[in-house]
Every structure is written in C-alpha cells, then in structure tokens.
Amino acid sequence: MExxxxxxxxxxxxxxxxxxxxxxxxxxxxSFDLGIDSLxxxxxxxxxxxxxxxxxxxxxxxxMTVKSVSELQTLIHSVL
Amino acid sequence: MEKIRELGFGELRMHLLHSxxxxxxxxxxxxxIEGELDDKYLESVxxxxxxxxxxxxxxxxxxxxxxxxxxxxRNHHRNGFLDITVDKNSPNLWQARLEAENxxxxxxxEQLWRLVAVNYQSVNCWDLILVMHHALMDxxxxxxxxxxxxxxxxxxxxxxxxxxxxxxxxxLEEDAVTACEWEKYVGIQNNIKIKLASLNLQKHLSSxxxxxxxxxxxxxxxxxxxxxxxxxFCEINQISLNSLFSAALLSSIALCTPDRxxxxxxxxxxxxxLCQNVKERSLGCYLNVMPTVHSFSDxxxxxxxxxxREHKIxxxxxxxxxxxxxxxxxxVAIVENMISTLANSNTFGxxxxxxxxxxxxxxxxxxxxxKHQYVTARRNIGNVALILHGLKSDRDIYFSLSHVxxxxxxxxxxxxxxxxxxxxxxxNKSSFDTxxx
Numbered sequence: 001m002e003x004x005x006x007x008x009x010x011x012x013x014x015x016x017x018x019x020x021x022x023x024x025x026x027x028x029x030x031s032f033d034l035g036i037d038s039l040x041x042x043x044x045x046x047x048x049x050x051x052x053x054x055x056x057x058x059x060x061x062x063x064m065t066v067k068s069v070s071e072l073q074t075l076i077h078s079v080l
Numbered sequence: 081m082e083k084i085r086e087l088g089f090g091e092l093r094m095h096l097l098h099s100x101x102x103x104x105x106x107x108x109x110x111x112x113i114e115g116e117l118d119d120k121y122l123e124s125v126x127x128x129x130x131x132x133x134x135x136x137x138x139x140x141x142x143x144x145x146x147x148x149x150x151x152x153x154r155n156h157h158r159n160g161f162l163d164i165t166v167d168k169n170s171p172n173l174w175q176a177r178l179e180a181e182n183x184x185x186x187x188x189x190e191q192l193w194r195l196v197a198v199n200y201q202s203v204n205c206w207d208l209i210l211v212m213h214h215a216l217m218d219x220x221x222x223x224x225x226x227x228x229x230x231x232x233x234x235x236x237x238x239x240x241x242x243x244x245x246x247x248x249x250x251x252l253e254e255d256a257v258t259a260c261e262w263e264k265y266v267g268i269q270n271n272i273k274i275k276l277a278s279l280n281l282q283k284h285l286s287s288x289x290x291x292x293x294x295x296x297x298x299x300x301x302x303x304x305x306x307x308x309x310x311x312x313f314c315e316i317n318q319i320s321l322n323s324l325f326s327a328a329l330l331s332s333i334a335l336c337t338p339d340r341x342x343x344x345x346x347x348x349x350x351x352x353x354l355c356q357n358v359k360e361r362s363l364g365c366y367l368n369v370m371p372t373v374h375s376f377s378d379x380x381x382x383x384x385x386x387x388x389r390e391h392k393i394x395x396x397x398x399x400x401x402x403x404x405x406x407x408x409x410x411x412v413a414i415v416e417n418m419i420s421t422l423a424n425s426n427t428f429g430x431x432x433x434x435x436x437x438x439x440x441x442x443x444x445x446x447x448x449x450x451k452h453q454y455v456t457a458r459r460n461i462g463n464v465a466l467i468l469h470g471l472k473s474d475r476d477i478y479f480s481l482s483h484v485x486x487x488x489x490x491x492x493x494x495x496x497x498x499x500x501x502x503x504x505x506x507x508n509k510s511s512f513d514t515x516x517x
Binding site for chain 1: 257404
C-alpha cells in the first residue's frame, strides 16, 4: 500500500521532533515506530481532519484501535 | 510599564479568578535538592534570568478597559522574586511550608511568580518552592525555569549562556491551529453544560462560601518498583499510565462515596503540540481540561482496565468535541461578569480533576541531586472538588491529592488516598499473577 502524501505530512507533523525524519512505512506502528502517544494522537487527528477536510469526532473509537499507518489510511478512506 | 500583548481568553479567565482573592490559578512546585546551596550564586542566577527572560517580569494591568501583559522595569521589585530562608524546623515539615508559601497569593499587578529557597541547618539538603500564576507558566514552563536555575547551581550551565526568549510568550488563543471565533466557542461550551446538567450529578456538599473554604493536600510517593510493574501492566493491556491512574482515582472515589454512581473527571491535557510557534519549553500556559463522565461498576482489575480504556477514548472524544476549540477573541464584559458571580457563590462543583506528567527536570545537576518533586494548587473555587497531581521524576511518581474543607472531610480524603494506593497495589499483584500464568 502506498502512503498518501497528505497522510505522510499529517504523521510527520504529529511525531516527536527528534524522530520526525524517521522513515514511515505502511506497516509502521504509530506508537512504537513513530512515537505517537495518546497526546500525539490528538494532534494527529487534528492534522488528518485538516488535510482531508473530514470530521473524526464520530470515529473516535475506531481511531483509538488503529495501530499501523495502513490501518489509519483505511480508516480515513472509510470516512471520506 | 511596557505593554507587550493583550491577555488571551484563558489567561484573562485565570487572572480574574485569581483576583477574587482565592488563588485558584496559583500553584506551587516543590523540589527537594540534596547537596549544598550557594545562596549568593542563586541570587545572581535569578537576577540574570530576569534580564535574559524579560517575560519573567511580566505583570497584568488593566488599561482602557482591557487586560494586558506588561513588562515591569528591570529594577522594579527585583528583590521580590527570590526569598532565601533558613528553616530551623525538621526538613520533614516541608509540606506545611509548601502550603504556607502557596497560600501567600501573588499580586498579579506586581509579579506572576516567586521562588523560595529553604535551607536546613543540620542536613545536606534544601528545598526550592516555585509559586506561579498559571497565566505565566504551566508545568513545562515552570520546569524550564527550575532547570535553568539548577543547571547553573550545579555548574552545568554558565549564567551568561542561559537561554533567552522573546519579550513575549506565544498565546494559545492566537497560536493554536484550532483557534475559533467566540460565538463558536460559546456554543460548544453551552452544549457541554447541557450534557453535564442532564446527568444530574449530586454535589458532595454545598452552601459553603468561598471565604470559608480551605484546600488541604496529602502527598505520597509510588516507588520505582511499583511504577515499573504498572508500566508493564499498561503495556500488556494497551492503556496509558495516565488513564490507569484516572481509573484508579475514579474507582477509589466511587468506593468511598457509595451514594454516587456517576462522576465527571477533568483531565488536563497540554495543547502545546497544536501551537506551531510554541517551543517545547516556552513560558505561557497551554493547558486545557477534557471533561469526561464515567460510571463505576466494581473494583475488579478487569473493571479498572475497562475504565482505563474508556477514559482514554473519552478524553480523545472530549478533545475533538470541545477541548481543542480555543476562542481567539472574547467580550471582556461577559468574561468579567461570568467570573465575578463566582465571588458570591456558595455552591461548589462536585467532581474530580487529574494531572499527570513526566518531569522536565534532570535527576541530577552536577553535585545536586533532585530527591523529590511535588505539585500543589489551591482548589477553593472551580469545577473540581478533588484533584490528583502526579509527577514522574526519574523513575518514581510523586502524587498530591487535594480536597477542600469543609466541603469534603479530611477523613474522607484520607480514605480516598488509601483506596487509590490499595488499587494500584492490587493491579500490581494481578500483573505478577499474569506473569505466573
């Protein structure tokens, strides 16, 4: 699965600064590989909403179960 | 006085609450240091900081009906920021000292922080107490300030190379990518009120005037062995330590308050990542609280895990629904009126607050070792009747649990604290059982 540029940007903006240049792959784990903790997930959700012009309020539970980048991309497309 | 910028909505709200004379927005951070205090050098460091970081001289002034941060002159009140004393009492009595210092309210028109260094005669340790107005600094900002001071005292940093910042710190309201117009903010807040009101939450106690209330705190430590076990437990169950503590707090309060089934919890969340111009350690306050509502089922480990997961999801939901929206403008008269009515209020919010963070201080600064850190705040007015502050420093976690007398009794608060610790120990024991299986 190719990661969309919008999603890559949103992820990079939400990752901790010291590791923000880390390689992001479809199977990267949001928490372990990209350092996105629960606070980072809040920032990420805002960045995704802005990048895709969608509203994630009604999809919080699904968002919280997402583990990998590919799962996140799938979730975004289910909302679009 | 040099006018630097107008207060944002959150800052104005904190300033007006503070002006009621209650000190709701005043907090204090207590750090115990092992090693020798060079008090003359400490004076030099604080004086240098006041020059390097002009915002430390910020005050709040009302000019032509609006409120501004203004910079006091360099020599204005220069001795009022630092108080070095020798305490003849036992160093074990630091809790009373911390509360006494935090009960001395800052005059926002003169200064927004002060530092107290307490030396003891017979032991090789001393204390730093940073009393702060939250309009000027949140926990990250206060730790940045203490880090600069301790770094100099521990000979890690040179006074001349202390970090400097701009004359003004960024405003959450102007800088957050989720800033919104006042009308939208008011609509969102009204929706929350309707939701919370529909729960018909019972008050702990009511009808006690503001000037009859007194915040009392209990301080306790969770040592690194238990913390490590709890962290493992969280990883296995995919919950955060913050949510685990929230669930344990909710459960302990429910067990000590049998006549209530539902509780609102206000979790503090830093919105710094939403502010592009805010440095990791900028001064200023970038916190917001996420209100969530929970029901208690029982104190089994599985129920606490469920409650922790529910808390994690609900905080995220509260953030997306309400907590991210920050009003970039406001009507001064409406805000003034909203706060002034609280002065004569004899009712009281009935719910619970939690803050948990990892300390920004290093465990050691040269020969100076940080022995413990505790946060305290006055809660006489506000939405929360009981608040737990947790601060992880090195590998231990330091908690303070504050209640307000006579709204809540000391006996009840002690029961809550003991139950909270019992639950953490029970969770820890269960994680051992899991390993055995």
